[in-house]
Amino acid sequence: MDLQAVAFYVLAAMLVVSALAVVLIPNVFRAGLFLVLAFFAVAGLFTTLGADFLGAVQVLVYVGAIGVLLLLAIMLTRDVHHGSPGNRLWLPASVLGALLLGGVSWSLLNTTWADKAAEMPVPATAALGTSVFDLQNGFILPLEIGALALLAVVIGAIVLVGEKK
Amino acid sequence: MSIGLEQYLLLSAVLFTIGLVGALSKRNAIIVLMCIEIMLNAVNLTLVAFYRYGGLDITGMVFALFVMLVAAAEVALGLAIVFSLYRSRETVDLAEMDLMKW
Numbered sequence: 596m597d598l599q600a601v602a603f604y605v606l607a608a609m610l611v612v613s614a615l616a617v618v619l620i621p622n623v624f625r626a627g628l629f630l631v632l633a634f635f636a637v638a639g640l641f642t643t644l645g646a647d648f649l650g651a652v653q654v655l656v657y658v659g660a661i662g663v664l665l666l667l668a669i670m671l672t673r674d675v676h677h678g679s680p681g682n683r684l685w686l687p688a689s690v691l692g693a694l695l696l697g698g699v700s701w702s703l704l705n706t707t708w709a710d711k712a713a714e715m716p717v718p719a720t721a722a723l724g725t726s727v728f729d730l731q732n733g734f735i736l737p738l739e740i741g742a743l744a745l746l747a748v749v750i751g752a753i754v755l756v757g758e759k760k
Numbered sequence: 761m762s763i764g765l766e767q768y769l770l771l772s773a774v775l776f777t778i779g780l781v782g783a784l785s786k787r788n789a790i791i792v793l794m795c796i797e798i799m800l801n802a803v804n805l806t807l808v809a810f811y812r813y814g815g816l817d818i819t820g821m822v823f824a825l826f827v828m829l830v831a832a833a834e835v836a837l838g839l840a841i842v843f844s845l846y847r848s849r850e851t852v853d854l855a856e857m858d859l860m861k862w
Binding site: 597599600603607610611614615617618623626627630633634637640641643644645646648649652653656657660661664665668669671672677678679680681682684685687688689691692693695696699700703704708709719722723726727734737741744745748749751752755756 | 762763764765766767768769770771773774775776777778779780781782784785786787788790791793794795797798801804805808809811812813814815818819821822824825826828829830831832833835836837839840841842843844846847851852853854855
């Protein structure tokens with residue numbers, strides 16, 4: 596078993612266990628901490644796939660920003676003692692989830708993929724930057740629209756939670 | 761046993777299912793937001809796996825980057841909505857948000 600396989604199975608086990616803990620643990624704050632652990636595991640998996648920049652962004656944005664924001668929201672809403680109860684739909688939701696997982700697994704295991712696993716992953720940060728900011732086939736306009744969307748979200752969040760004078 | 765595309769795709773299918781079941785069956789609004797984040801992470805994992813093992817080229821990573829951008833916007837706005845709901849209703853229980861329920 597090579598090193599990538601070891602890393603993959605360790606990170607995958609960590610990821611599945613912490614994602615299950617987010618759903619199953621009754622304590623909301625601990626569920627948030629497990630979510631942060633799941634984000635870390637996904638960052639590690641990105642790195643095993645050769646997406647080093649995305650791994651770094653995952654740690655910065657998900658662990659740093661979104662994780663802290665969610666934990667702050669949990670502490671501010673003082674609803675922790677109610678726990679994380681399920682609703683009446685948990686049985687149909689589980690059946691639907693099992694059906695979805697079965698269908699997706701069946702179809703992806705019965706598809707022949709163009710697998711080019713022989714190549715070693717190379718650091719892709721420079722290639723990603725070149726691809727995004729390329730003047731002919733780049734993604735400059737979507738990037739600008741994304742920046743505008745973030746600005747709109749910041750203003751919207753301030754309007755939603757700002758003190759009413 | 762070497763790791764290929766199928767292992768990563770299976771892992772993200774499992775992750776997506778966990779997030780979906782959680783998002784459909786939880787009553788705490790913040791837990792539902794967390795489960796949506798798990799689902800978005802599963803999709804990102806799929807995109808990056810396709811970047812690495814063929815199919816999508818570097819575009820897979822660009823898409824994953826934009827998904828992250830939208831996820832950050834979504835969680836900020838979602839938490840703002842949860843905050844303002846909590847301020848007016850004193851709860852984040854989705855079962856009590858039934859003003860527009862038929």
